[in-house]
Amino acid sequence: MTADTHRKAVVERLREGMARGVLSFPLTGFHRDGSLDLDGFRTHVAAQIATDPGAVFPACGTGEFFSLDEDEYRKVVTATVEEAAGRVPVVAGIGYGWAQAARFARIAEEAGADALLVLPHYLVAAPQEGLVAQVEQIAVRTRLPLIVYQRGQVTFSAESLRHVARIPGVIGLKDGHSDLDRLQRLTLAAPEGFLFFNGAATAEIQARAYATVGVPAYSSAVHAFAPEIADAFFAAHQRGDDAQMNQLLRDFYIPFVELRDRRPGYAVSLVKAAARLRGHPVGPVRAPLTDPSPADLADLETLLTAGLALVPTSSAPAPASASASVGAAL
Known part of the structure; x- marks a missing residue:
């Protein structure tokens, strides 16, 4: 060719x-x-x-x-x-x-x-x-x-x-x-x-x-840890469903961005931490990035659970506790 x-x-x-x-x-x-x-x-x-x-x-x-x-x-x-x-x-x-x-x-x-x-x-x-x-x-x-x-x-x-x-x-x-x-x-x-x-x-x-x-x-980036949420937003975007998009933005995406903006490098390390919470064996970030603090990890877990609940057809289990999931995945 x-x-x-x-x-x-x-x-x-x-x-x-x-x-x-x-x-x-x-x-x-x-x-x-x-x-x-x-x-x-x-x-x-x-x-x-x-x-x-x-x-x-x-x-x-x-x-x-x-x-x-x-x-x-x-x-x-x-x-x-x-x-x-x-x-x-x-x-x-x-x-x-x-x-x-x-x-x-x-x-x-x-x-x-x-x-x-x-x-x-x-x-x-x-x-x-x-x-x-x-x-x-x-x-x-x-x-x-x-x-x-x-x-x-x-x-x-x-x-x-x-x-x-x-x-x-x-x-x-x-x-x-x-x-x-x-x-x-x-x-x-x-x-x-x-x-x-x-x-x-x-x-x-x-x-x-x-x-x-x-x-x-x-x-x-959300697709890397919660394809259910990402796909739900994409589908709503495709069909022009403003109500569904607004709910996902208001209750998940905007809080996620606010959490992401707490610390430089969270655009990657927060995504990786969320993937670990879902059981993906992705491990830690490499320097100069750093993994999220315990407090931010707890907030991430709460937000992830809330985000998954916004997807009516999602059958994915809620993330395990932050300490257990992240420790096992690392």
Whole structure:
């Protein structure tokens, strides 16, 4: 299959998946000593794939890409591809400077990933022409389609996105800035068929707002620990059920965001703690992240129980006690 044929097939599969469900960003499992728990990861990612998400994105921000070495990265992406077995597209994260990103891209391609998510480059701010050049340098070094992620120090202008969208292999943009004025300009500047993704933290909070500027697809961190809640919100969003969305936002998502905002790094470590409460063997976070405090963990457990109760068809058991579940999972 040529690179162009593969790109078109991936775009179509992603488009179909985005209409079907949320995008899953699985958590990378670690043992208590910080070593990779590949068996635990396989169990977790298999459970994620079983819920039929629109696509699965291993080794991205929620999967602690920034803490993985190349060998661990290869194992994580390979395990995801094997567990997916072609049922859903696998989009692996790559990042840092273009030279290192190209190394990760090569590993992901060898592992069988379908596409790549280009995470924001490391540390430095850069002008628009540099942001475009970064994508160009990566694109010429891989046959896999690229989705660029604007977040942190990466923000594309409409003119820059026109250039990026013309780079062979670039198929879409994920936005984490939540600047809807700028995002509307980008969607209008992009060519027909270019994919856009809502990548805001706890994206459900802004799902309706993003949809108004033509970006209905979104990633869901909640899906990593409570796919029942995430899928209930997605279904309500699809059918325009404002009452159901408002209830989930008011009684679960907004309190979850308020809990998440208590401490830097909780966007990942709180999600991982919630997954442990559900019995997922994902283990602790790696430094520089830290696991939630006992008090925050107790609040998380209460909120998770309340959130699951909002899903009428959920048959999932309430989480076990925080101390017992987290201690066992670590």
